[in-house]
Amino acid sequence: MTARRIFGIETEYGITCAPPAGRGAAVEAAGADAADGEGAPRVITADDAARYLFRKVVQWGRSSNVFLRNGARLYLDVGSHPEYATAECDDVHQLVVNDRAGESILDEMTEDANELLAEEGVPGTIHLFKNNVDSFGNSFGCHENYLVRRRRDFQAMGDALVPFFITRQILTGAGHIRPRAAGGASYAFSQRADQMWDAMSSATTRSRPIINTRDEPHADADLYRRMHVIVGDSSVAETTTMLKVGMTDLLLAMLEDGVRLRDLAMAEPMRAIREISHDMTATVPVELSSGRRMSALQMQEEFLTRVTGYLDSTGQTAELTEIQRRVLELWERGLRALREQDPSLVETELDWAIKGRLLERYRARHTLALDDPRVARLSLAYHDISARWGLATTLAARGLMARITTDEEVREAIVTPPPSTRARLRGEFVAAAQERRRDITVDWVHLKINDAAQRTVVLKDPFSPTDERVDKLLAALQA
Ligand code: ATP
Ligand code: MG
Ligand code: MG
Structure with missing residues (x-):
């Protein structure tokens, strides 16, 4: 095992209230990937829907910003998206379980809110989406938090992480239909890449950086810092969350040990993040500060090689936990899938591939263009957290989406905090x-x-x- 670390994931959810016509219209109104922002008429606004969602919480907590008995924080900012921040976890599996517990809590709140709507005769159904952009172009995030030991070179560590985060999307991106891409609609790796404006900054809203450097460790400030990562897509598949956090944890272990990666700095990070998202082959090279040119695939292969080399040379390989081994295996296989242009190698584990296959099959069956509204609806339903309307439950039941948690573990984590933090x-x-x-x-x-x-x-x-x-x-x- 590498050094113990504290993790937490904050997820902002997209919310909409769809007209009673049913699910089809629902998704159109929210239209994350929809071709335009018009969609079906809204019944109540997203703000009102959020108020219904939080009504019970406000009743018992007297606030829309509460901590729960499982240690998590549930939060609604004025005019913003419902947010769930998991409790502090010290293991990737535990974190995935707690993240799923958050989805279940919000799904239950949605069911309650929909009952309230019905009781009050308000037409429509509230839907919550674990995605990162709505049809109006608003972006909302999924923040990863990693505790790191405080050292003088936090900035250098951040610099080393930026090219890693920019290229990580070829594995952990949620998949995104870009309806107005030059040359027609196209499928991209990430929903979030087009929304990022800065590599590192202490402001989250104005500049939307990859890493937020605001020094707020939520811990002993003499010993620790919190690496607050803003750039990731929200993940639907548990295995994608596992890889996203697990690979970052292993790289951080290496960086905390003093290994540097200066040679992989990018010449134009914010341009690269978009180009890489839009290039589903992952092979188009981007320019490094050194003048060298490397593709996202080559860079991720380099990161993986250096991480496994570091673990070997420090004798940590033999001590890796089971979940860490799974992370390394999936990291390697994900890169192989890209190198061989064979998404079937990861088609039940990585969001962009799971969703990509779903959309492809549907399009082939009905002969639909990628920017057809029906495809957008299906794409959005992938992110609907509802056990009833969302696709994740069905996909998992049919063996089309892998799981690493059990329902029982998730149920337990709804009411019980992580025992070890x-x-x-x-x-x-x-x-x-x-x-x-x-x-x-x-x-x-x-x-x-x-x-x-x-x-x-x-x-x-x-x-x-x-x-x-x-x-x-x-x-x-x-x-
Ligand atoms: P904002 O929502 O404005 O970005 P924030 O990031 O400070 O604020 P929260 O939304 O409350 O705060 O979420 C904090 C997350 O960080 C939680 O998931 C929590 O588990 C995690 N966390 C708390 N303490 C630590 C720590 N010392 N190191 C790493 N993660 C932590
Ligand atoms: Mg937050
Ligand atoms: Mg945050």
Whole structure:
């Protein structure tokens, strides 16, 4: 095993309320990949839909920004997308489970909200999408968080990561129909690539960087930093999430050990990210700062070679966990699929390939162009998180989408925090407060009882699932 690390994923969901005509119209209204922004008329606005979605949460939490008993944060900003941030995990499998638990929680909230709509006679159905762009061109994100040890060269580490993130999309992109591409509609690797404007910056909204450098570690600032990655597509397939986070974790282990990758810096990163997304062969070269030209495929092969070389030379290969081995195997196979132009090698595991196959088969069956609205609808249904309307459940049941979690694990993670990190303390605190109907305030590092004494505990170590001060706080809550 490489050094233990804390991970978390934040997902912003697309939301829409579709007219009663049914699912077809639903997707048109949201139209992530739709050819235009018109679609079917909206019944209630997305803002109103979000308010229905959060009504119950606001009733019990008295806020639309709450921490749950599984340690996660559920959040609705004014005029924005519902967001779920997983609790701190210390293992990739655990993180995938917790991310799925978030989807289940939001799916259940959607079902409740749709019942409310029906009760109140409001026509339409709310849909939530795990994707990154709506038909109006608004982009919303999926942030990955990686705890790293604080060192003086955070910037150098970020510089090394930028070309990795720019090329990672050929494996972990969600697949995206670009309806107005030059020369007609085309299929691209990533939904997010066209929306990124900066390599590194401390602002998220204005410049939308690949890495957000705002120094907010949610942990002991003397020891740690949080690598806050904004660039990734939201992943539908569990194996894509697994690869996305797992490969980044292994590369970070190497970088934290002082290995540098200066020779892979790109001459024009923001141009490269778009070109690479649009080139489904992954072989068109982009220019490096050194003047050398390399394709995304070659670069990812280089990253993989250096990571496996590093693990071998440091004697860590034999100690890799099962999930880390799966990550390396899928990383290698994904690159082979691209090199051999044979997506069938990963067609149940990587979103762009799973979705690509789905769309291709549908188009062939009905002789449809890529920019046909029916294709856009199918593409969007791939991202619908509903167990009822979304395609993921069906695809998984038919063996067309791999899974690494069990339903039981996911159900458990809806109500139970990861047992091995700080999240456990938060989860127990929230659960105790809910049971005793006590007023508390919680964030990633603070637990506070809102009474006369205002007792507060600061949890600066995200690795620690136990704390005597919290035991006392729990006793005070239960008194
Ligand atoms: P914003 O939504 O404005 O980007 P943010 O990134 O600070 O804010 P959240 O949306 O609350 O915050 O999500 C934080 C994520 O980081 C969660 O998924 C959480 O599990 C994870 N996290 C918390 N502490 C750490 C840490 N010390 N290192 C890495 N990840 C962490
Ligand atoms: Mg967030
Ligand atoms: Mg964030």
